[in-house]
Amino acid sequence: MLEARDVRKSFNGFAAIGGVSLTVPERGITALIGPNGAGKSTLFNLLTGHLRADAGTVSLQGRDITAAAPHAICRMGVGRSFQHTNIFRKLTVFENVQAALIAHRGQARNFWGRAETLYRDEAWQLLGSLGLADQADAIGDSLSHGNQKQLELGIALASDPKLLLLDEPTAGMSAAETREAIRLAPGIAEAHFDLGVIAFQSGRLDEAATAFAEAWRLAPGDSATGNNLAGTYLKLGRIDDARATVAAMRELGLAIDPPLLRALGE
Numbered sequence: 001m002l003e004a005r006d007v008r009k010s011f012n013g014f015a016a017i018g019g020v021s022l023t024v025p026e027r028g029i030t031a032l033i034g035p036n037g038a039g040k041s042t043l044f045n046l047l048t049g050h051l052r053a054d055a056g057t058v059s060l061q062g063r064d065i066t067a068a069a070p071h072a073i074c075r076m077g078v079g080r081s082f083q084h085t086n087i088f089r090k091l092t093v094f095e096n097v098q099a100a101l102i103a104h105r106g107q108a109r110n111f112w113g114r115a116e117t118l119y120r121d122e123a124w125q126l127l128g129s130l131g132l133a134d135q136a137d138a139i140g141d142s143l144s145h146g147n148q149k150q151l152e153l154g155i156a157l158a159s160d161p162k163l164l165l166l167d168e169p170t171a172g173m174s175a176a177e178t179r180e181a182i183r184l185a186p187g188i189a190e191a192h193f194d195l196g197v198i199a200f201q202s203g204r205l206d207e208a209a210t211a212f213a214e215a216w217r218l219a220p221g222d223s224a225t226g227n228n229l230a231g232t233y234l235k236l237g238r239i240d241d242a243r244a245t246v247a248a249m250r251e252l253g254l255a256i257d258p259p260l261l262r263a264l265g266e
């Protein structure tokens, strides 16, 4: 079980995370939903040691990991993907997964053998569970965006995590690819890890994401942050994002600037 208690993080006085508490249950998939800028990626960075919290605590299976380094948290079985796709673009799909397996498990087992034969069975098995077996020989760069995201998931799974944090794995996917990825998720979780936390941007994915057992909503943590964020969206003409931010603030009982509400016609 992963637990964050009253975690806070500011960047130069800007409260990106203004006191977030969440509990990820023992098994299953938890969705973290919030509009762009709500602090989903920042929270992931706090949970995986890539950022240090200003206040609050994070614990993993009862152990305090608030101040632990990323590699230590990784060794405790926490894997993650980043929001921006991170694959070897010149290697084939098969080689990408194989390289990740070698990076995690080492190649001492097969010191005299040729690299191509390492972890062959494991790589095929992983590709099968991701629906990528028929793309094994395709070069990373040539894959559709959806398949690149699935491959990224395979790379994360190669480190054999107990808990996997996926930061917007469906970003940029078509609606059909998104539905397929969400459909595959529980089966992959069942086969490979105990816990998963998946961050989604609010919007058309909400319905699908909340189908998972637990869904946590993340909103800008204080009124000033939320009002700024919604105001910025308005200026950019991103009305849906502004509305989503205001809705999230309302859910948290935060004060919303009257001019903002007027501009949104509420």
Ligand SMILES: Nc1ncnc2c1ncn2[C@@H]1O[C@H](COP(=O)(O)OP(=O)(O)O)[C@@H](O)[C@H]1O
Pocket (backbone or CB within 6 Å): 011, 014, 016, 034, 035, 036, 037, 038, 039, 040, 041, 042, 043
């Ligand atoms: N390293 C940073 N320095 C300054 N501001 C940051 C940094 N990282 C994130 N932020 C700000 O914190 C807020 C939350 O960002 P982020 O966690 O990326 O949100 P999300 O992933 O939900 O879209 C945003 O306003 C963003 O601009």
Ligand SMILES: [Mg+2]
Pocket (backbone or CB within 6 Å): 040, 041, 042, 083, 167, 168
């Ligand atoms: Mg993000």
